[in-house]
Amino acid sequence: MKFLKHKLILLAAAGLLYSCEKQAFVDINKNPDALTSVPPQNQFLNATISMHSVDFEYYYDIYRRIMPWMQYNTDQNGNQGAYTQNWDNFSQRYGRLYNGVGDRLYDLEQLVSKLEAADQPRYVHMVQMAHILKANYTFYVSDIYGSIPYSEAFQGRYGGTLQPKYDSQQEIFAKLDAELKAAIAILKTSQPVAQFAIGAYDQYYKGDAQKWVKAANALRLKMAIRVQKVDAAAGAAIINEVLASPATDLMSSNADGWVFKSNAAFTGTGDGGNWNPATLRAAKPMVDFMVANKDPRVDAFFAPNQYSQANIDILIKDGVLPAGTKEGRRYVGSFPSPDDAKITANIQKYYTPKIIPSTKATVDTLSYLQPRLFSAGRNDAAGNAGTGFSYLPVITYAEFCFTRAELALKGIGTGTAKDWYEAGVKSSIEWYDEVGSGSKLTDYTPVTAAEITAYLAQPGVAYDATKALDQIASQSYLNFMKQPAEGWDLWKRTGYPNATSVVPLVPVKNLNVVLTIPRRAPLGLINDTDPNAVNKKAAYAAMAAIPGFGASPQDATGRVWWDKP
Secondary structure, eight states, X not given: OHXXXXXXXXXXXXXXXXXXXXXHXXXXXXXXXXXXXXXXHHHHHHHHXXXXXXHHIIIIIIIIIIHHHTTSEEOBTBOOSSGGGOOXXXXXXXXXXXXXXXHHHHHHHHHHHTSOTXXXXXXXXXXXXXXXXXXXXXXXXXXXXOSEEOTTTTOGGGTOOSSOOEEOHHHHHHHHHHHHHHHHHXXXXXXXXXXXXXXXXXXXXXTOHHHHHHHHHHHHHHHHHHHHHHOHHHHHHHHHHHHTSOGGGSOOSGGGOEEEEEEGGGGOEETOGGGXXXXXXXXXXXXXHHHHTTOTTHHHHBOOOSOXXXXXXXXXHTTSSOTTOOOOOSOOOBOSSHHHHTOHHHHHHHSSOEEOTTTOOEEOOSOBBOHHHHOTEEOOTTSOOOOSEEEEEEEOHHHHHHHHHHHHHTTOSSSOHHHHHHHHHHHHHHHHHHHHHHTTOTTOOOOOHHHHHHHHTSTTTSOOGGGHHHHHHHHHHHHGGGOHHHHHHHHHHHOOSOTTSSSOOOOOEETTEEOOOOOSOOOOOOOTTSTTHHHHHHHHHHHHTSTTOOSSTTOTTSOOTTSOO
C-alpha cells in the first residue's frame, strides 16, 4: 500500500505537470514566436531528459511486461496467470516522441533558423546531433509500432498539418538512414566557423562531433540488421557502407558508448517511486547460467538472498536450521512459468521465507533485482540514500561488438566472429563494472581482469564455432539487462534465447496452456472523432496486409514490417 500511495502521488504530480505542459503547448501553437526566447541548446537538453525520464515506461513497459516476457525478472511470487496478455498502460514511448522528444528537437532546428544569419553557421553540428537523437527515438517507437507519423509530424505550429500522414516502417527506416548518413557527412566536414560549445547540454558526448559520428554509425547498423531480415539486399548495402567507414568513425571502446549518465535522483530516491524494482525477482534461467559459469556481472544484476552465515547462525540458534548448516548459494532465481511457481514444493522451498523466532525477521531464499542498477538513489537496508550515478544506455560498445560478431559469421566486415564475441563479453563486463562502482550498488565487488579471463574460458562461455550465433545472442541478451526492450528485439530478430539456447528462455504455461510472448505494441482503437482518423485507418489497413501482422491491430502477437515470419 505504501508504494501504491506513492504511485498515486506521482500520478497526481504527473497530471499537474502534463496540464502545465499542455497549456504551454497551446500557448506556443497560438504564438510560435514564443519559442524564440528559448536557446536551441536548451531544447537539446530538454529532449534528452524527456527521452530518459519516462518512469511510467519502466513501471509498466519494462518491469511488468518486457522483462518478465524475456525472463529478466519475475513477479515476487513468480509470474502469475496469463501475464503475457496484460496490456494496461503499455507503451509510453509513442506519446513521448510527439510530446517531449521529437517536437523539441524539431523546435531546435526552427530556433536556429530564427537566429541572426551570422550566428546560424555556429549551430550546424548541434542541428545534426539533434537529427541523430531524433532518428534514434523515432526508430525506437516505430520498432514496435510499425507505421507512425514522421515526415509530416512535429510541424503543426510552424504552418504544417495537424493531421500528419503515417509513414510506413519501411519508409521510416529508409528516411532515418538517409538522415543519419547526411548527419555523419556534415559532422565530418570542417566548418568555416567555430561551432557552439554545447558542453553539458549534451549529456552523452559533451558536443564531441566524432563520437556522434560513431553513435550514428552504430545506429545505422542497428537498424540495418532489422532491415536485412526482410530485405537482405537493402540491409546489406547499409551494413557494407557503414563497415567501409574509417576505423575512427566506428565505436572502439566503452568510452564511445552512447549512454545517458545523470545523478542518483534522476532514477528515484528513497523507495525509488516508479523506478522502484523492489518486488521484482531474479529469473531462474539467467541466474542459474550466471552462477554456473561464475559470471562476474551477477552481483551487478541481482541482490544476494538473505542466507548469509550470520542469519544461518541465528536460525541454528533458534532451532530452525540444523547445527552445522553453512552458507551456500546466495543467488537463486524465481520460476518464469506460472505453473512452475504454483507447484506446492516450489512454494514451500522458494517462495516461503523462514522466520527467525527471536526477532520475527524473515530470511528469503530468492534473489531480487539489484535495486540501484535501476534506481540509483534508492535507500539501502539501513535507510541510506544512494549517491551514485544513474546510467541509461542507448547503444553500448558491447552491443556494437556483438553486432559485429553476428555479421562476421555471415562473412561481413573485418575481424573474426570469435574476436568480436570475446570483445563484446569483455566490454560488457567492464561496462557493468563501471556501473557497479559508479552507481554504488549494494553488495557489489569490483571485477578483476583474472575473473574476465576465467569467465571467457568457462564451458558455457568459451567460443564454440558450432554454436556461435547462439553464444553471441545469449551474451548479447545478458548485456541487455539494462535495456530489456533490446533483449526483446533480439529474441524477435534471431530466435534467441529459446528453450535450448546457451542461456535458455524456458517455455511458460498457465494451467498447462502454453503462453505466447507478444511481438509488437497493440495499436489503439480508432475513434471517428479523432481529427487524424482517416490517416490512421489508412495506416492500419496497410499494416494489416503485412504477413503475420495478426488477427487485428490490437493483436500484440502479430508482427511489424521488419519482423518477417
